[in-house]
Amino acid sequence: MNDATRPVVHGLVNSGILQRLFLTLGGFSIRVSHAAVGLILPLGVLGLWQFAVIHEWIAVQLLPPPELVWQSLQDLWESGDLTHHLSVSLSRIGWSVLIGSSIGWLLGFSVALSKTARAYLYPSFEVFSQFPVVGWIPLLIIFLGIDEGLKIAAISIAVVVPVTVATYKGISNIPRNLLEVAQVYRFTRSQVLLRVVLPAALPSLFSGFRQGIMQAWLALVFVELLASSEGVGYLMGYARLLMQLDLVFVGVIVIGVIGVTLDLSLSFLESRLQSWLHTVHGEAK
Amino acid sequence: MAHAATLEIKNLNKQYKVRGESLPVLENISLSIKPGEFVSIVGSSGCGKSTLLKLIIGLEDDYQGELLLDGSRIVGTSLERGIVFQEHRLFPWLTVEQNISIGLLNNTKFSEEEKRKSVQEHIELVGLKDFAGAYPYQLSGGMSQRVAIARALVNRPEVLLLDEPFGALDAFTRAFLQQELQRIWEKEGITMIQVTHDVEEAVYLGDRVVVMQPRPGRIKRIIDVPLPRERNRSSAEFIAIKEEVLREFSHTADASAGLIEKAASNEEYSHSNELSYQA
Secondary structure (H helix, E strand, C coil): CCHHHHHHHHHHHHHCHHHHHHHHHHHHHHHHHHHHHHHHHHHHHHHHHHHHHHCCCCCCCCCCCHHHHHHHHHHHHHHCHHHHHHHHHHHHHHHHHHHHHHHHHHHHHHHHHCHHHHHHHHHHHHHHHHCCHHHHHHHHHHHHCCCHHHHHHHHHHHHHHHHHHHHHHHHHCCCHHHHHHHHHCCCCHHHHHHHHHHHHHHHHHHHHHHHHHHHHHHHHHHHHHHCCCCCHHHHHHHHHHCCCHHHHHHHHHHHHHHHHHHHHHHHHHHHHHHHHHCCCCCCCC | CCCCCCEEEEEEEEEEEECCEEEEEEEEEEEEECCCCEEEEEECCCCCHHHHHHHHHCCCCCCEEEEEECCEECCCCCCCEEEECCCCCCCCCCCHHHHHHHHHCCCCCCCHHHHHHHHHHHHHHCCCHHHCCCCHHHCCHHHHHHHHHHHHHCCCCCEEEEECCCCCCCHHHHHHHHHHHHHHHHHHCCEEEEEECEHHHHHHHCCEEEEEECCCEEEEEEEECCCCCCCCCCCHHHHHHHHHHHHHHHHCCCCCHHHHHHHHHCHHHHHCCECCCCC
């Protein structure tokens, strides 16, 4: 900052706007430089890929050149196929997250709030949560066939587990002290629930929801690879059968990009929620 | 001005069950507290002083003997009895004003207008008018504790219990809040019972100082503090009473009693207010 700009800057700093802007920019540039470091490896891999293609280390049928993958991605996008498969996949995610987190919240709340429910349900749930989603699929196929029901059910199972665990832990970690305050002011059960339990557990509820969505995304690809006629996972499986490996790579890229976008936007929302609630569990001991 | 209550404790006994065995925590406590009186309870850790407050506030109700507020038996919590804990225990997602208002949530005696007025009055009482919209994380420890006091008083309870309310604060803030609490007590005219491990605080604020001894928790002695307020902490009478209270500790037959006695005779020690006693 040179001397000429100082008075102007001072005025702005006093108003607090510039100060905040600097902080934001400072934080941003640090984050950008971190991100830049993180880009070295993928760019290196891309370079190696291109290099391998040029020198024909691996047959082109097995390792398509990056340009071809990019070209296929564009073609697929323009023809509307990609959007179609994506929208099918995303609607599966949507339904599964809706069903899975409803069940997870219901289960988490009842297990956390009622000793009886905990005694009856939690041991079974713990065993249930040990099974990977894949393990359920053969059983689910018998009962649900290989249609939409199977996919929604399998992905929902992947959502239920993290949502239930986070809800249960979030509620049981509410400081006892705050519950005593509620008791001193004679809160009714519903007041305790709405005014203490819910706000205190909200960050945990959201974090469970976020984990649920991410688990759903992982399960989705698997389920679609296994049995489907639409969706991003299907696209990849089908392309592999036809030896169109450029399309397989397109699938990998799309899954990665969407996964990262989902995770980043959810963690952004989560941090906003936390600062909005000012919920520091340690502070309210 | 709120109505002040008479609190009658008669032959109170309390046990905890530890692995099937019953462990006495309070034994034969009898104490009668007059309306508008300020009673300090001091004692080392494990003497059951916090348990006593928990019983009076109604967070625990498994006891033998009698606990009477204005002649009627105490059952469960009530808006007639307020409490300030050692930690502020404010809801971090609510502002100062909302935290104080939450005390009135189930108050059916006040009209909406009276509630609003009571909240404003108590925010002013604890001197936090400019911070009504602030969140707990924006407040210092002393300010948070003042909010907790306002929340406890907003229902205009008959008796206010204080469980080591200033224990976690620094010496300056503590001295200031002791003065503040005395002012509030004089203004509200209600009965206050304060548990503390700070002998000077007990003598400074109390009309009487109840000394308790541990295992099981019993009342060892009750010492009157017949000094006019505002009390001068360095006056000879004040120091004499403080020494008298401290002497009660040194008589406590316990492994660490010798240590306390040595500390009490130590010049340096008499300057510090805190009786840190770890059994």
